[in-house]
Amino acid sequence: xxxxxxxxxxxxxxxxxxxxxxxxxxxxxxxxxxxxxxxxxxxxxxxxxxxxxxxxxxxxxxxxxxxxxxxxxxxxxxxxxxxxxxxxxxxxxxxxxxxxxxxxxxxx
Amino acid sequence: xxxxxxxxxxxxxxxxxxxxxxxxxxxxxxxxxxxxxxxxxxxxxxxxxxxxxxxxxxxxxxxxxxxxxxxxxxxxxxxxxxxxxxxxxxxxxxxxxxxxxxxxxxxxxxxxxx
Numbered sequence: 001x002x003x004x005x006x007x008x009x010x011x012x013x014x015x016x017x018x019x020x021x022x023x024x025x026x027x028x029x030x031x032x033x034x035x036x037x038x039x040x041x042x043x044x045x046x047x048x049x050x051x052x053x054x055x056x057x058x059x060x061x062x063x064x065x066x067x068x069x070x071x072x073x074x075x076x077x078x079x080x081x082x083x084x085x086x087x088x089x090x091x092x093x094x095x096x097x098x099x100x101x102x103x104x105x106x107x108x
Numbered sequence: 109x110x111x112x113x114x115x116x117x118x119x120x121x122x123x124x125x126x127x128x129x130x131x132x133x134x135x136x137x138x139x140x141x142x143x144x145x146x147x148x149x150x151x152x153x154x155x156x157x158x159x160x161x162x163x164x165x166x167x168x169x170x171x172x173x174x175x176x177x178x179x180x181x182x183x184x185x186x187x188x189x190x191x192x193x194x195x196x197x198x199x200x201x202x203x204x205x206x207x208x209x210x211x212x213x214x215x216x217x218x219x220x221x222x
Contacts, residue, residue, distance in 0.1 A: 032208040043198055043213040044151070087151075089211075094139055094158050094204055096211050100150045 003027060004099035006088050012105045017078045021102050023071040023088030030097075033064055035073045036087040038101065044087055047073075078106045111135045114199050114214035121189065122222050129184040129217045131199030139204040140182040141211065142174060146195045157182060158204050189221045 006023045013019050025033075033050035048055065050062040050071055061074040071088055083106045088099035112133045121127050133140065142154040156164035157176040171193075173185040182199055196218050200211040 032210075034210045036210075041196070041218075043216050046210045046212070049208070049210060091208075091210075094156055094163060094202075095153075096141075096200075096202070098151045 002100075003097045004088055004090050006086075006099040007102045009101075010103040010105060012107060013078055014107050015078055015080060017106075018074065018076050019078060019104060020075075021073045021086050021088070021104075023073075023099055025069050025071070025088075025090045025097070027090065027092055027097075028066075028069060030069075030090045030092045032091040033062075033071050034089040034091070035060075035062060035071075036089055036098075037084040038087055039084050044098075047086070075104075078104075080106050080108060082106050111212050112199060112201055112214035114197075114217050116217055117215060118218045118220075120220045120222060121186070123189060123191075125189075126185070126187045128186065129197055129199075129219075131182040131184075131214055133180055133182075133199075133201040133212070133214075135201055135203075135212060137201035137203050137212075138179050139202045140176060140179075141200040141202075142182065142184050143198040143200065144195050145198060145216075146192075151198070154184075186219075189219075191221050194219055194221045 035047040036044040038044040054063045059076045063072045085101040085103045087101045090097045139158045143151045155174045175183040196216045198216045199214040202211045203209045
């Protein structure tokens with residue numbers, strides 16, 4: 001089993017849609033969790049950290065379920081500029097384990 | 109964001125050349141990382157340095173040689189590379205003591221081996 005798994009994608013959604021990404025991780029000792037976005041041929045950029053109580057940043061909501069070892073990202077009112085690959089990242093000490101990413105295309 | 113700077117941005121080299129990639133971070137972090145990302149593939153961790161000590165080497169071929177002279181600088185020395193080494197090489201840094209802190213990435217060096 002891979003350490004971090006994500007929805008395989010790609011997700012093709014119309015502008016204004018709500019889309020949810022799922023991520024599961026295998027190491028129950030993992031300490032912190034993040035969502036990054038990566039545009040084509042660019043570096044990953046931090047989108048948001050994921051806190052135990054769940055957190056929201058504008059149109060983006062992240063949830064963490066430690067018991068199920070599950071992380072989610074919800075994007076509301078999708079914009080064309082949200083098109084990217086979304087990476088789920090799990091930190092265990094010095095190690096950052098990246099999921100394979102889920103590609104999102106928001107269509108006009 | 110200019111917190112992590114990588115040079116050069118693009119590099120084309122022959123298989124017999126020797127070159128170095130440079131990474132510098134201005135965030136006061138104490139851990140630095142090299143990743144490789146081939147086209148349409150996930151990130152592959154290559155090396156991790158914490159407090160200037162190498163703490164991870166993910167079975168990387170010896171034609172890649174990292175160097176971390178201080179906590180702000182990281183190099184990747186390249187020698188006798190193969191065409192399959194063509195990829196985006198990303199440097200990242202993090203604060204090791206703050207286990208809830210994320211990584212910050214440089215823009216990457218796009219490497220092409222002829």
